[in-house]
Amino acid sequence: MLHYYRKGNGATIVFIHGFLSTNRVFDKILPNLLNKYDCILLDLPGHGQSPYEGEKTMYDYTEKVIQVLAYLNINDATWIGHSMGGYITMAAVEKYPQYVKRAAFVYSSPTADSTKEKEQRNQHVETIKTEGLEAFIKQRIPAYFAFNGNEQDIVEAYNHAKQTTIEGAIAATYAMKGRPDQVTMINKATIPLLFIEGTKDLLEKPFHTSSPQVIKYTTETSHMGLLDDPVQFLEKLQMWLGKTY
Template sequence: MRKSINNGNVTWLDEGEGAPVVLIHGFSENAGLWEIQTAWLKAHYRVIIPDLPGTAAAPLSTPLTIESMAEYVYAILLAEDIKTAVIIGHSMGGYIALALAEKYPQLLKGLGLFHSTAKADSEEKKEGRRKSIKLMEEYGGETFLRQTLPNMFSPVAKASDPDLVNVYIKMGMECQLPALVAYYEAMRDRPDRTAVLKSINVPVLFIIGKDDNAVPLDNVLPQITLPRISSIHIFENVGHMGMWEIVAPSNVILQDFVTFCQL
């Protein structure tokens, strides 16, 4: 069921019943990213999937930051009177989940970093984002997405199911250029939040692809020992899109993690 508040400026999907789990999408994505996982999890849990500002379902709000998007998700939880939840984010969604964990630690029963990192962008990465923003502004969002999004998948995934890339690009094209630029600026300017992993008192899930070009293995590995309790899954022949590249394993991992967090 799609819901909204603030005259439709904040929107989300609400599926299933039980202990709540929040799934946060990343750059150029929307709630549809988690469609398969939602269908799996809603048999056991209540699944909340926000459409972040700038998606087709939710207008862009300015200024847009990782922190403002965390407040956007928090507003949804307040509207639903959800006091605690397992919060799992993909890529940029993980940055938002970390911002929530930092400001509202009492909210979390578990934190999931699905191809995501607590580290800030390196100077090299920031410069890459600046160049990408210029590319988007000069040639348009579609050109950028068609050039960039195929790299989110492993070579194996692209070879075995090339339609996945096209579906992902189509999803990205639902975001307007101002939103794509705002997301890149928000990611570029986010602070380092490795301290959150050191202080967190709930289980933390790490899902890592060895072929992930966006959040490489060597970026995340030093973080997996920081939390008190970590659940770590590293996959061969998986890029940045494990929820689509390895559907069955990712579904089971998410369900098992959410179940563990209820203990």
């Protein structure tokens, strides 16, 4: 089972971090949520303290999250996914809606990889195999911060990334490459959904929606808005949590 920790009291929120990260990436916003919410924070396979166990698709990762929720007898949680964690959350909304009360996708787009982006994923794997994971991390993390991050935040992101295994990084890269386009599914969803987009995010693509279930908020941040500006990020998140309770 995935490694997790649990804090707080109230309605349950499950937090799912992104690629090359850990459950501690939410530390800056967590203290402000514990008085209202039961927060469960997971390490994904091959990341943090969770071992990689052969997961190949976003649905495989989603099933590992659900395994934890089932173990804890939780079936109506709010899901908050950052980046790749958002892709996993989309898979849950699609395939396992009984476990999702509402969902927030943080710097995470429902559009599938383009042909060019899939080629870039292959290049990432090649870099990991030929130059090593640490070299790939050093190349990748600055882009998360739009090449203009606070030094302390970048160091924190590096420290999270260094807890990723080679197998976990490669598997996650292929899973992201192979994920389906989820725009139609998002537009047909019947539960409250939130997208937080960063004006300086170089990684995720915007998308159009006319669904009344979807709320979009923007932060003046990079892909790592929860580290760039946790106050602004938390304001947007709490606004949505309060509206859709």
